Amino acid sequence: MxxxxxxxxxxxxxxxxxxxxxxxxxxxxxxxxxxxxxxxxxxxxxxxxxxxxxxxxxxxxxxxxxxxxxxxxxxxxxxxxxxxxxxxxxxxxxxxxxxxxxxxxxxxxxxxxxxxxxxxxxxxxxxxxxxxxxxxxxxxxxxxxxxxxxxxxxxxxxxxxxxxxxxxxxxxxxxxxxxxxxxxxxxxxxxxxxxxxxxxxxxxxxxxxxxxxxxxxxxxxFVARFLGEASFLPGRLEGDQVSTALGPAPGIPVDGANGDVDLLLRPDDLSLTPLEAGNGAIDWVRYEGCSRLYAVDIDGGAKLKVRVSHEVRAEPGERVHMAITTTHPLAAFPREG
Incomplete structure (x- = not known):
């Protein structure tokens, strides 16, 4: 050894x-x-x-x-x-x-x-x-x-x-x-x-x-950002659940996080649906062949990245509905600032 x-x-x-x-x-x-x-x-x-x-x-x-x-x-x-x-x-x-x-x-x-x-x-x-x-x-x-x-x-x-x-x-x-x-x-x-x-x-x-x-x-x-694309959504951790602007999500505390937290979201943890009455607006889009990567400004201030099928098309400025779709616990960090 x-x-x-x-x-x-x-x-x-x-x-x-x-x-x-x-x-x-x-x-x-x-x-x-x-x-x-x-x-x-x-x-x-x-x-x-x-x-x-x-x-x-x-x-x-x-x-x-x-x-x-x-x-x-x-x-x-x-x-x-x-x-x-x-x-x-x-x-x-x-x-x-x-x-x-x-x-x-x-x-x-x-x-x-x-x-x-x-x-x-x-x-x-x-x-x-x-x-x-x-x-x-x-x-x-x-x-x-x-x-x-x-x-x-x-x-x-x-x-x-x-x-x-x-x-x-x-x-x-x-x-x-x-x-x-x-x-x-x-x-x-x-x-x-x-x-x-x-x-x-x-x-x-x-x-x-x-x-x-x-x-x-x-x-x-640092590790979260270095290993793949990372977005952080403000929320509140109580027990093993985090309440957010996109609804509740399972959470696991990192570094003693409790109460006000920033929830780590990967692009595959989210869904995106073009919808005029949605909860965010497209900032930019990147075509990746079999998928598209979107950056979305969520109502309330957060910017999230989401990866969806190439068949889902939306243009910058277009309104969309975002939702957390993952079922596994997401890392919750102590709130910055």
Whole structure:
């Protein structure tokens, strides 16, 4: 089990990672997300031993790294997968995967499992982006690392390829039974692929939980806004019900919320019906193909986002009726201001 305790990293006098605590199960995939500059890549570099840590400790099996007892990268048995693939252009796929291996049986296994058997003798220049990333992953897994760090491995690929390759990578990691920390800017990727998700903000871990809990019960407004579109509707929480301008809704308190609250609403928690005698007016609309995303100014001041079928059409300024349709408890935050 990889265990990180109270980890801090400084760049000069600036602290970029502060008091990070986490532990990974033997085959767990942890996704790390957060805005640019929040410390995601710094954490990977610290875990790999590429930069010194300023506080805390990193432990895996027989080794333990602290500020006073640094374990070099080559002693950590860590595998890394980068966004730029980092392949040797003059070597074939097979030579890249087998680089510095004496026993190539595992290389053969991963080449076949990742669909690369037909490309053994090809040079990286002949491969697509997705094939290159599979080669990089096969090379990492063939060396039997104790844990794997993935730094935005899909960021250089097109959207359609990302969707399929993310699952291939997850399947391979699970098949290897090796813990992995995967850094991404893609919230959808994080929520769909990870066993758990960690949301970073200015070097601190705001929440570490299952994707479902992070999305449905965010620990802070920052997490709520970062993981998908978020709107807040004023209401009053009494027991497990919140009364709002759109009617009652089931609620669950966050951070001790009670009485006057702001109810977190996702676009799929609402319905929209064009109606002259409605309770709001369209501010803007975005066509998304199979759906449309509307921003609606509710009578009383709140602005809510709602996603509906592309067949529902309304123009800016048009009156509509909004309703809360979800039946699961919604996160209720203490009222701001």
């Amino acid at each position: 990889l265990k990180v305790s109270n980890l801090s990293v400084n760049y000069g006098s600036t602290r970029v990672v502060e008091n990070l605590d986490l532990a990974l199960a033997d085959d767990e995939v942890l996704m790390l997300v957060g805005p640019t500059g929040c410390g995601k890549t710094t954490i990977l570099q610290a875990l790999a031993g590429l930069i010194p840590i300023s506080g805390g400790e990193i432990q895996l099996g027989a080794w333990q790294s602290t500020p006073g007892r640094r374990v070099p990268p080559e002693k950590r048995n860590v595998g890394m997968v980068f966004q730029d693939f980092a392949l040797f252009p003059h070597l074939t796929v097979e030579q890249n995967v087998c680089f510095r291996l004496t026993d190539t049986s595992l290389a053969d296994h991963w080449l076949k499992l990742l669909g690369l058997d037909d490309f053994r003798h090809a040079k990286p220049g002949r491969l697509s982006g997705g094939q290159k990333q599979r080669v990089a992953l096969a090379r990492t897994l063939a060396h039997e690392p104790a844990f794997i760090l993935l730094d935005e491995p899909l960021s250089n690929l097109d959207a359609a390829l990302k969707d399929s390759l993310r699952w291939e990578i997850r399947y391979a990691l699970k098949a290897a039974g090796v813990p992995a920390i995967w850094v991404t800017h893609d919230q959808e990727e994080a929520l769909s692929v990870g066993d758990r998700v960690g949301i970073l903000n200015r070097g601190r871990l705001e929440q570490l939980d299952t994707p479902e809990m992070c999305f449905a019960e965010p620990a802070s407004r």
